[in-house]
Amino acid sequence: MAHVEEVKAALEVSASEARAKKSRTYWMRVGIFSAVLVVVIVIVNVFTHGNFLTAGNLTNVLRQITYNAILAIGQTFVIITGGIDLSVGSLIELSGVVMALFANATGLDGVALVIATLAVGVLVGGFAGFVNAVPVVRLNLPPFITTLAMMLMARGLAFKLSHGQPVALNTHAFDAIGTGYILSGVLAPLHLPGIPIAVLWMLALVAVFAVLLTRTRFGRYVYALGGNEEAARLAGIDVVRAKTLVYVISGACAAVAGMLLMARFSSGSPNTGIGNELQSIAAVVVGGTSLTGGRGSVVGTFAGALLIGVLNNVMNLLNIESYTQEIVLGAVILLAVIVDQLRRKYVAA
Amino acid sequence: MRGIEKSFPGVKALSGVTLDVNASELLALVGENGAGKSTLMKILAGAQPADAGEILVDGAVVKIGGPKDAERLGIGMIYQEFNLVPDLGVIENITLGIEPVRGLFLDRVAATTAASTVLAELGIELPLDVPVRRLSVAQQQMVEICKCLVRKARLIVMDEPSATLTDREIDRLFELILRLKKSGVAFIYISHRLEELPRIADRVTILRDGKAIETRALADLPQDEMIRLMVGRALDAHFPELPPVAADAPVMLQVTGLKRGNRVNGVSFSVRAGEVVGLAGLVGAGRTEIVRAIAGADVADAGMIAVDGTLVRVANPRIGIAAKIALITEDRKNQGLVLGMSVRANTTMAHLEQFTTRGFIDKRKEDEATNRSIAELRIRTPSDEQLVRNLSGGNQQKVVLAKWLIGDARVFLFDEPTRGIDIGAKAEIYALMIDLLRKGAAIVMVSSELPEVLGMAHRILVVREGKICAEFSHADATQEKIIAAAAGVAA
Numbered sequence: 001m002a003h004v005e006e007v008k009a010a011l012e013v014s015a016s017e018a019r020a021k022k023s024r025t026y027w028m029r030v031g032i033f034s035a036v037l038v039v040v041i042v043i044v045n046v047f048t049h050g051n052f053l054t055a056g057n058l059t060n061v062l063r064q065i066t067y068n069a070i071l072a073i074g075q076t077f078v079i080i081t082g083g084i085d086l087s088v089g090s091l092i093e094l095s096g097v098v099m100a101l102f103a104n105a106t107g108l109d110g111v112a113l114v115i116a117t118l119a120v121g122v123l124v125g126g127f128a129g130f131v132n133a134v135p136v137v138r139l140n141l142p143p144f145i146t147t148l149a150m151m152l153m154a155r156g157l158a159f160k161l162s163h164g165q166p167v168a169l170n171t172h173a174f175d176a177i178g179t180g181y182i183l184s185g186v187l188a189p190l191h192l193p194g195i196p197i198a199v200l201w202m203l204a205l206v207a208v209f210a211v212l213l214t215r216t217r218f219g220r221y222v223y224a225l226g227g228n229e230e231a232a233r234l235a236g237i238d239v240v241r242a243k244t245l246v247y248v249i250s251g252a253c254a255a256v257a258g259m260l261l262m263a264r265f266s267s268g269s270p271n272t273g274i275g276n277e278l279q280s281i282a283a284v285v286v287g288g289t290s291l292t293g294g295r296g297s298v299v300g301t302f303a304g305a306l307l308i309g310v311l312n313n314v315m316n317l318l319n320i321e322s323y324t325q326e327i328v329l330g331a332v333i334l335l336a337v338i339v340d341q342l343r344r345k346y347v348a349a
Numbered sequence: 350m351r352g353i354e355k356s357f358p359g360v361k362a363l364s365g366v367t368l369d370v371n372a373s374e375l376l377a378l379v380g381e382n383g384a385g386k387s388t389l390m391k392i393l394a395g396a397q398p399a400d401a402g403e404i405l406v407d408g409a410v411v412k413i414g415g416p417k418d419a420e421r422l423g424i425g426m427i428y429q430e431f432n433l434v435p436d437l438g439v440i441e442n443i444t445l446g447i448e449p450v451r452g453l454f455l456d457r458v459a460a461t462t463a464a465s466t467v468l469a470e471l472g473i474e475l476p477l478d479v480p481v482r483r484l485s486v487a488q489q490q491m492v493e494i495c496k497c498l499v500r501k502a503r504l505i506v507m508d509e510p511s512a513t514l515t516d517r518e519i520d521r522l523f524e525l526i527l528r529l530k531k532s533g534v535a536f537i538y539i540s541h542r543l544e545e546l547p548r549i550a551d552r553v554t555i556l557r558d559g560k561a562i563e564t565r566a567l568a569d570l571p572q573d574e575m576i577r578l579m580v581g582r583a584l585d586a587h588f589p590e591l592p593p594v595a596a597d598a599p600v601m602l603q604v605t606g607l608k609r610g611n612r613v614n615g616v617s618f619s620v621r622a623g624e625v626v627g628l629a630g631l632v633g634a635g636r637t638e639i640v641r642a643i644a645g646a647d648v649a650d651a652g653m654i655a656v657d658g659t660l661v662r663v664a665n666p667r668i669g670i671a672a673k674i675a676l677i678t679e680d681r682k683n684q685g686l687v688l689g690m691s692v693r694a695n696t697t698m699a700h701l702e703q704f705t706t707r708g709f710i711d712k713r714k715e716d717e718a719t720n721r722s723i724a725e726l727r728i729r730t731p732s733d734e735q736l737v738r739n740l741s742g743g744n745q746q747k748v749v750l751a752k753w754l755i756g757d758a759r760v761f762l763f764d765e766p767t768r769g770i771d772i773g774a775k776a777e778i779y780a781l782m783i784d785l786l787r788k789g790a791a792i793v794m795v796s797s798e799l800p801e802v803l804g805m806a807h808r809i810l811v812v813r814e815g816k817i818c819a820e821f822s823h824a825d826a827t828q829e830k831i832i833a834a835a836a837g838v839a840a
Contacts, residue, residue: 215709217701224698227687234646234684235699235752236670294689 048317055192057313059199065309066202067092067257069302071276072283073209074253076301077246079284080213081226082293083136083143085247087150089276091128091254092261093158093269095121099259100167100268103174113173121255128154129251133244143247151277158270166269169262177201178263198260205256209249210298222246226293283308286336307336362388363559365402370504370552375526375536377546377567380556380579384771386539389556390506393537394426395419425497425505429512429769431489435482439475440464443495467495471525487518494525504535511542512769515632523549541769543572555579576772587776588804589783591625591823598622599657601791602674602760604643607652612638614815616652620760620791625782627806628795630835635815636795637679640762643793644676645669656760670699675758677749679765679795681742685749688738692730693719695737696751703755722751727777743774750781761785763794767801779805799828811835 045053071088078085099121108116132150135141177197184194213219221242224232233239262268287304289296311332315325363385370376378386391397393404395413403410406422413419419426433442440460449459461477468475473491481489490510497505511519526536526549538550546553546567554564555578563570563578598621607616612635620626628636642649645663654661654672661672669676678684686695696719697704704714719733726747730740737748746766753761763782767775782792782805796802802809809826811819811834819834 211709217705217710220694220698220701220710223690224687224694227689228683230684231687232698234644234666234676234678236667237698238667294687 044314048314051317052314057317059193059196061306061309061313062199062202063196064313065305066196066198067261068276068279068283068308069202069305070205070253070257070260071280072287072301072305073205073298074250075277075280075284076287076289076296076298077209077213077222078143078250079281079289079291080222080293080296081243081246082229083243083246084147084281084291085129085132085250086144086147086277087128087132087154088250088254088257088280089273089278090151090154090158091125091251092258092273092276093271094128094154094161095124095255095258096262096268096272097158097162097167097270098124098268099255100169100262101161104167104170109171110173113171114177117174118256118259121259122252123255125251125253125255125258126248127251128254129247129249130244132251133247136247137240137243147247155270155273162268162270164270166265166267168267174259174263174266177260178266198264201256201260205253206298206302213298218242218245223294226295228294279308282333286333288340304336308333363392363399366556366559366561368554368561368564370535370537372503372533372535373530374551375530375538375549377550377553378537378539378556379541379543379546379553379575380771384556384579385559386556387508390426390508390537390539393419393424393506395424396426420500420502423501423503425500425502427490427493427497427505427507427510429508429510431493433481433489433492436480438479439477439481439484439492439495442481442492443467443499445496447500463499464495467498471495471498471528473525485518486513487515487521490514490522491525494529498529503533504537505529506537506539508539509541509769510538511540511545513632519545541771543575579772587800589776589779591805591807592623592783592786594621594624594807598624600655601657601789602643602793603653603655603658604639605653605655607639607642607654608650609638609642609647610650612815613642613649616812616815616817618810618817620793622759622789622791623786624808625786625792625794625806627802627809628793628812629797629799629802629809629831630812632797634812634835636812637764638815639812640676640764640793640795643669643760644674644762646676646678670756670758673757673759674762675753675756675760676762677753677764677766679768681745681749685752686737686745689736691734692723692728692737692740692748693733695748696722696733696755699752700756718755719751722755726751726754726781743770746770746774746778750778754781759790761790761792763792763796765796766794767796767798799831802826802831803828813837 041053051057071092075085075088099117102120103113103117106113106116128150132143132147135146136143180197181194182197182200187194213222221232221237221239224235224237225239225242229239258268258273261272265272283305284296284301285291285304286307287296287300287302289300308329311329312325315328320328366385366389368376368378368389378389380386388397392399393413395416395418398414404413405411406424411418411422413422413424416426434445437445443464444460449456449463451459464477471491471494473495475484475488475491481492484492494505510522514522523545526538530536536549538546540546550567552564553567553570553575554561555575556562557579600619601622601624602620604619605617607613614635616639618626628639630636638647641647642652643654643663645666645668648664654663656672656674659672661668663669663672663674666676682688687698690698693715697715701710704711704718706714716733722728723730723733728740728747728751729744737745740748761782766778766782770778782794785792794802794806796805803823803826807823809821809823809831810817811821811831813835818837819830821830
């Protein structure tokens with residue numbers, strides 16, 4: 001088998017060359033990206049009279065994107081399988097109301113209360129995701145329809161349970177999560193605020209789910225499923241389980257976002273999530289995930305949510321009125337997707 | 350076409366290809382997979398731009414910037430996967446894009462007249478009131494031909510038109526081609542089935558590694574020389590010698606009373622370790638359905654399957670794989686591969702548990718195994734990170750094989766293992782099957798190519814209407830006997 005050795009040697013060479021080339025273009029891209037970023041930041045900072053580039057404002061941006069980023073993480077999994085989850089906005093509300101009612105009714109307090117409440121919320125969100133998934137995996141119904149139905153049902157249920165009013169929390173156990181900072185003691189002498197605890201939740205979830213998607217069998221199956229479901233099934237992949245899990249994850253992410261929102265406003269409200277499903281889809285798409293499935297990443301989604309957040313922030317600082325803001329945001333989403341598509345085309349050719 | 354060049358990332362697909370075709374002539378274009386045939390034709394049809402070179406029609410240089418240009422110049426293209434709208438009818442498909450209108454509205458009468466005129470000229474009868482997805486493959490092909498003719502095509506390019514047709518349908522197709530040739534239409538005909546060329550072709554152009562290496566009148570080009578030119582070396586024998594099955598070889602696969610819908614009607618057979626059983630029969634006889642039911646790709650309604658003496662209820666592909674059954678499907682793009690994933694991800698897909706430590710995928714292990722497969726199967730790819738989409742057909746098929754070979758399967762079900770792949774890759778796949786036999790595997794091979802069944806199977810089972818209707822040993826079998834049994838006539 002002399003030829004095998006030769007081929008192997010040749011492969012080694014070409015593989016290492018390809019790797020070197022890949023890393024060169026990678027670093028070149030990072031360089032260009034950073035340079036553009038710096039220029040944009042400087043310009044923005046000048047126009048906003050230095051209000052953009054302050055620690056307080058940047059912290060603010062991060063906190064504002066927290067909920068959308070967490071929703072978008074779950075949405076990323078769903079979209080990579082070629083599906084879509086329209087119910088996440090409503091599930092924020094439903095899980096928020098249920099968690100508030102639960103927290104008020106139970107005798108627990110402190111960390112135990114937080115853990116129990118979160119568990120209840122994740123159960124509600126996860127179960128709703130499961131209900132979303134069953135007709136999709138069993139009857140091959142389009143997820144657009146099943147999650148649209150869930151969006152209506154969950155919102156209705158949230159209103160019913162809360163009688164249309166926000167359910168105020170009668171405990172302070174969630175205050176730290178909602179409005180607290182860590183490291184503020186350490187950073188105060190430097191005239192810096194601490195890091196919002198909600199932001200840490202977001203970063204932790206990004207890290208965990210990024211690893212889940214890129215480093216585990218489940219993550220690989222999510223891509224395979226989105227790329228070619230029949231080939232995945234014939235390769236022995238449990239398509240039903242992987243697909244179901246994806247919707248459960250999305251529902252659970254919505255519940256975590258719901259908990260953070262509830263903590264922030266000390267109440268579970270039935271109408272806080274309107275439009276959030278579309279915001280999350282926007283973050284996913286701007287982050288480079290393909291709506292036709294098979295391609296995408298959690299880190300990209302985080303970048304997408306960040307980009308949208310920064311844009312909103314800058315427009316606020318520039319005192320641009322809210323109607324104009326929506327027009328700009330829509331245009332930027334479109335532009336981002338167009339640029340991504342063109343880049344792919346040129347990279348492929 | 351003169352001096353056509355085209356490169357893809359990492360691959361020079363075409364370098365300086367020149368070919369010509371005259372009116373009333375059929376030029377056969379042959380070559381191994383990856384030789385550049387499809388790319389060349391896509392350039393001609395305006396589906397892809399060429400990097401260099403020029404195209405002349407009637408002696409004048411033309412620019413083909415898109416499919417519309419090609420259409421205007423009288424070039425019609427019929428791809429292997431048809432370009433029909435499945436839910437529209439025959440008339441709507443034939444006139445698609447050139448619908449006659451009266452004012453703002455579709456002129457249905459004119460459309461029907463245009464379509465039926467062409468159908469009548471060709472002497473074809475097609476049901477006009479059903480969506481084309483309900484038509485047979487052969488009928489859909491007729492619709493494609495009509496589409497070209499309604500657009501006044503003077504050159505029709507056909508990519509592997511006979512690959513999915515039955516012998517009768519091929520006869521009708523060839524009759525039609527000959528008739529059109531007489532009326533002045535030129536053809537470029539891409540095929541792997543060299544034996545059919547003498548019936549229709551006038552000249553042959555052979556492509557190898559992106560170059561047109563030879564163009565000759567078919568009469569001056571014997572088949573063995575054509576094959577030699579295609580692969581660049583002489584193939585002394587098409588099929589390797591089958592190692593005999595040991596007298597005491599255990600039964601590896603036992604199928605008893607297998608039923609599934611109306612396509613598999615009580616099939617029983619067994620395969621011993623080291624044995625190849627060929628399933629022959631007409632298209633639609635139920636051969637694919639049999640192997641799919643064995644592997645759990647479809648769930649059987651009744652019947653028993655035993656692997657190495659142990660009964661298994663194969664309710665889904667996962668159980669099949671656990672029972673050491675590997676199904677290499679016929680349709681690799683839709684069922685065998687995830688085209689948008691890398692060679693590595695596709696290779697390890699069915700056995701990821703082997704590459705997982707403590708819940709995480711071990712990429713180093715994956716890389717090692719994939720590169721080993723790439724070397725052993727001689728998969729031509731720049732690296733294991735390459736997307737499978739960018740590989741040629743033969744190399745894609747090797748990735749499918751790699752996926753199953755890294756497991757520990759003992760029963761291999763090959764469904765048309767060499768369809769649409771070139772002779773060189775075919776020989777490699779046969780060698781691989783022999784290798785599997787030596788290691789004690791049992792093989793079931795579905796094939797529509799009779800020489801392949803005759804050359805590569807110890808026993809041949811002929812399937813008709815979902816049942817096994819005849820069995821031949823390697824020594825007794827002849828093409829005539831198999832065809833007779835498959836068609837249900839006494840030999």
